[in-house]
Amino acid sequence: MTKVIFMGTPLFSVPVLQQIIRDGYEVIAVVTQPDRPVGRKRTLTPPPVKVEAVVQGIRVIQPEKLKGSEELEEIKELKPDLIVTAAFGQLLPKDLLDIPKLGCINVHASLLPELRGGAPIHHAIIQGKPETGISIMYMAEKLDAGDVISQQKVEITDVDNVGTLHDKLSETGAKLLSETLPSLINQTVKRIPQDHSRATFAWNIKxxxxxxxxxxxxxxxxxxxxxxxxxxxxxxxxxxxxxxxxxxxxxxxxxxxxxxxxxxxxxxxxxxxxxxxxxxxxxxxxxxxxxxxxxxxxxxxxxxxxxxxxxxxxxxx
Structure with a gap:
């Protein structure tokens, strides 16, 4: 059975994790951001992915920063076959990218090379785009610059907001990953290099x-x-x-x-x-x-x- 480490943090990531589990892959650990203070009372709150992992009885790892951390060594010792990320919130260091034999892949909420970065859903609507989508790609050292494996377009209606589009893209990401993983594991996927000259960026909202x-x-x-x-x-x-x-x-x-x-x-x-x-x-x-x-x-x-x-x-x- 393929051993998978899943890395994600917000609600967007939860359906992706759930789909991997439903498809029968062995999720040996979930890596997510540390618990953070939330609200006026600054209540220490676990990220949504951690909540789901605990429900599923999966080991949780929460590094403040991966590079050079004890948690990175912990991940290496687990020897995953594949690492899947979806809105994890940190760049992966090269020595982590090199660990799994099937590579590290990311479920990204845009049609790459457009809207690389941490807020692609926000910027797609703000820019008035008629469509966006999901890209599943191999991860690289540069931000969202790896080869694309598969993509699926999603229409943006005139009444969509970040909440509604977030949900549509999250569900699409889970479904597309489910369709993509078998050929990736069989190593029959075609890698499509991104045209970096067409890259645009969706930085976190200021x-x-x-x-x-x-x-x-x-x-x-x-x-x-x-x-x-x-x-x-x-x-x-x-x-x-x-x-x-x-x-x-x-x-x-x-x-x-x-x-x-x-x-x-x-x-x-x-x-x-x-x-x-x-x-x-x-x-x-x-x-x-x-x-x-x-x-x-x-x-x-x-x-x-x-x-x-x-x-x-x-x-x-």
Missing amino acids: REEELIDWSLPGKAIYNQIRGLYPWPVAYTTYRDKTMKILKAEKVEVKHKKEPGVILDKSDRGPIVATGDSTALLIVELQPFGKKKMLASDFLRGAGADLAVGERIGSFNE
Whole structure:
């Protein structure tokens, strides 16, 4: 039986691990990130992959950093035939890549060589791409630069957000890996080198990328909002305080108002001017220091005095 070490951390990785187990491979260990403090109370919380591994009775290894660590030596001693990673969160050192006879492979949430890096789902939506997908590839020392084994496209609809697309890609990744592993184990797969000249990168989202610039076209802002939902969430300012914008809808409106101006107050929420004729109806928001709420509830409560003609945010904050 093929001995597999699985390496992953967030929810995206869990269906992939579950599929490997269902397919009958021997998962001899799971490697994941250390437990981290979560929430306002900073409660030490295990990553989702660890939770699943414990349920399955699988040995768990949690290195802070792999290179030169005791955990790396522990992995070497296990002598896996194959290492499978999916959103593990660390680059693998060369001496680890060389261990398994069948190699180290990664389930990556983009159509490589596009969107290499840690936030491909976010950037695919923010960039307004009509599709993305899953790539299963051999791992290399450089970030997401290894030869591709298989790929599967996934449509991005106009109402997808990071949460919905994450789930679709996670399920697709698990299924594609299941279809790919038999030929990989039989060593009949074809390796397809990536065209590195076409590589683009999807770095982890920075705080400044969460800020809405209302002078941008409405569609771009709409893509930003859904490309940051449900995490880390786009935000603007309202009366000099931060306000998170969780959900919005596009509305075509002819106007000559400055970006960020409240054009109207509908039953569902305020309609905000952007840099073109595509205004945005804010549907769900989170005022500073409060819980997230429907924009309609905000207008009936704390935002009851929000006036048409008032401006939120600014051109370049």
